[in-house]
Amino acid sequence: MTTTNRGTSAAVQIAETGGPEVMQLVQRPDPAPGDGQITVAVAAAGVNFIDTYHRSGLYDMPLPLVLGQEGSGTVLEVGDGVDSFAVGDRVAWAGSTGSYAERAAVNAAVAYKVPDGVDLDVAAAIGVQGLTAHYLISDCPRIGPGDRCLVHAGAGGTGRLIVQMAKLRGAEVVATVGSDAKAELARAAGADHVVNYTTTDLVAGVEAAVGPEAIDVVYDGVGAAVYDASLELLRTRGAMVTFGNASGAVEPKAPLHLMGKSLWLTRPKLWDFIATREALDARTAEVFGWIAAGQLDVRIAARLPLAEAAEAHRLLQSRGLAGKILLIP
Secondary structure (H helix, E strand, C coil): CCCCCCCEEEEEEECCCCCHHHEEEEEEECCCCCCCEEEEEEEEEEECHHHHHHHHCCCCCCCCEECCCEEEEEEEEECCCCCCCCCCCEEEEECCCCCCECEEEEEHHHEEECCCCCCHHHHHHCCHHHHHHHHHHHHCCCCCCCCEEEECCCCCHHHHHHHHHHHHHCCEEEEEECCHHHHHHHHHCCCCEEEECCCCCHHHHHHHHHCCCCEEEEEECCCCCCHHHHHHHEEEEEEEEECCCCCCCCCCCCHHHHHHHCCEEECCCHHHHCCCHHHHHHHHHHHHHHHHCCCCCCCEEEEEEHHHHHHHHHHHHHCCCCCEEEEEC
């Protein structure tokens, strides 16, 4: 294992679950890499809804906890059993807890090298959201020419990436948004049809664009507020892909509610789709390839210091920003 001088550094930690106010900026000993880990000087940490679920207690995590599932930076140390990274490598990761920090011990299994020419801020911005968008359009199910999908929050961090990737696959895309400004962002991302649900009834707006029961796949990171309407818009044997709870978790329902149109329902999570090095490398290669080719635009909406992590969560949950929020140590 390579070693470096360790001191203390800042991190955003929670000792109890609750609102944004439970996040505290603390000084802690610099982490050392365990077996299978690398220690990274963090350049940027991505802010995601899963972080708010960990903070609130919706998803149970051991406490105290340094928040954050994704980030980017430069390798400082390499732990035992790691042979794919070296000190000085530019890396990013998705799925290693503790990224809201100046220094982080990252599981090497979920880290990947950042190609030359890709900014570390951009690399941090596509970790969770970019890989989530990729597995959704590739495997839940894979979509292509002739398919029509509905993307909720189509101007948001994940939604805007889904819109772009679905278009790269050749699908027809309907996006829902919450303002006229966001409607323009969704159209700029390539959405064929955009419905502003604050001025138009969701079902009526989608049906006016593509007809009744005309959607093959719904990609829903919003949750409770749009679930029933989404099922109504699906065609017979359509697929409902629910992957987030921005408006709250969907209430429990008996499987019989799917029987009317023989619908498919899945509630996947990213980690099961990047569980092997081969899967992670294949996904990151395609996403970075799209970025390098100018085919995928990664929008960073805000960069805030670690000390303003609570404000970052408030901005995220208000859904007032369109694009990625980063914390910069």
